[in-house]
Amino acid sequence: MDFETLTGVMRRLALEAGDAIMEIYGSDDFDVRSKSDDSPVTAADERADALISAGLRAAFPDTALVTEEQAASHGVSADEFLIVDPLDGTKEFVKRRGDFTVNIAFVSNGVPVRGVVYAPARERLFYTLADGSAVEERGPFDKDVPGPRTPMSVRTPDNGALLVVASKSHRDAATDDYISLYDVADMKSAGSSLKFCLVASGEADLYPRLGRTMEWDTAAGHAVLAGAGGAVVAFDDHAPLRYGKDGYANPFFIAYAPGVELRRG
Template sequence: MRRLALEAGDKIMEIYQADDFEIKSKSDDSPVTAADEAADAIISAGLRAAFPDVTLVTEEQAASHSQRAETFLIVDPLDGTKEFIHRRGDFTVNIAYVENGVPQRGVVYAPAKGRMFFTLADGRAVEETGPLDKDSIGDTAPLSVSQADNSALLVVASKSHRDQATDDYIGKYAVKDMKSAGSSLKFCLVATGEADIYPRVGRTMEWDTAAGHAVLLGAGGQVVRFDDHSPLTYGKEDYANPFFIAYAPSVDLKEA
C-alpha cells in the first residue's frame, strides 16, 4: 500500500507540475483531473494483484460503490482535488484496509509536501522521515496524539469546506490556535499532536476518511459521530459518512 501510494504520488506530481491539465466534472459536479484517474489506475492494478480476493472500493470507479463486504480496501487516489487544482499542495493519496467496520491499516501520502504517514503491521502509526524510496522504508517516527490542554486547544478544520456550523461548534471550546488544512492531512495533524481536535460538520465519503482514520487510531486517537459520539464505522450504505469529530482522547468533547 505504501509503495503504491508513492508510485501514484509520482504520477500526480508529474501532472501537477505541468503547465496545464484538464479538469472535468463528475456526475455530482465535483472536479476530477487526469491525476485522479492516473493515480487510480496505478493503485487499483497494484491492489488487485496484491489482494486478489479482497473487495476494492475506489472513489473513481462508480461501479465499485455498490459492492458490500465485511473486509475491503478503500481508496481515494487524490483526496483534495480542489487543493490540487489551485496548486495549494494540501492533497493526499489515501489507501485503507477495513475489517468489520474498522479501518485497521492506512497510508496517507502528501506528495507535494513530502509527508508519508502509515500504519505498521501491528497497527501502530508512524511518519516516515527519511528520503522516500519505493523499494525500502526509511527512518520512521512513531506517532502519538497530544495530551491536550482543554483551556488552550489546538484545532484543525477544513480549508475548502469551512462553514458557520463548524465555527459554531469550535466556539464551544477554549481555542489557543486554529489552523486549516486540506484533505486527510487533518487526521494526520491530530495523530502527530500538531492539533488536538478536528470536527467535520459537512459531507465526506468513506474513501476520504478511512486511511487518515486508521493512522489516527494507530496514534491513540479516536473518531466518533458528531451526533452521539459513537465510533465512526465503515461499510455504510453508499459509503457516505455522517458528521464526525477526530480527536485526542484527552479532549473534553462538547455536545453538538
C-alpha cells in the first residue's frame, strides 16, 4: 500500500462524504428506516457509502473493501483490507446532536494502521499521515490541499484524576460500574468514534466500551489513537484488539492513554 496516496484519498473521500451528509442533515426532514438489526439507516448513510466505496475501489482496485452498508462485504476475508463506516453515530445524526463521523481505515495483519475520522458538524478532521502519526485539521477545508495540521498526542494521565469519556447513546450501568473503579476528575459523553479522537488529542485518558460494536465502528478511531501514542485492548484480558475477526464483531474494549492503570471489570 502506498500510504502517501492512501492518506490523500481517505482525506478527500471523508470530506466529500461529509458534504453529502451535511446536505441531508440540513434538510427539513429525512427518512429514517430500520435495518435487520433494528439499527437506524438514512439516505445520508447510503449516499456517503456509495461515494466512499466508489472512490476507494477506483483508487485501490486490488484491495479488499468491507463497509457497514454492504452486507455482501461482511463475508470478505483478507490480510489487508479497507473498512468503512460512512456515517457512524446515526442516532446522533437523527437527533441532530452533531456527534457523528465518517470513518475510513486500512487494516494490515489484524492491525488498523491508517485511518481518518471526520466529524462534519464539528468541522474536526482527524487522520494518520503516511508515517502513521496522527494529526487534526480544522475547517474550513480544501479537499485537495490540507490546511494547518496539529500533531496529536495522548496526554500523560494522572491516575488520581483521570479524564474519562463514554458513549452518549449507549451508556449503561455496567459502564458506570466500571468507571467507578477509577479516580475520575472529569467525565464527558460523546457520540461515535469521536471518543477515540478525544483520547488521541489529550482531551480524555480513558474510553471503556462495554457494549456491542463492529470493526467498522472502531478501526479508523483506533488507527488515529495509535498514531497519537494510545492503545485499544480487549476488556477481559487486556490483549490488543485485533481486526479481521469472523463477522467483524468486536469484544468489549478499553481505549486509553499509556500510563492509565487499567482495572479489571
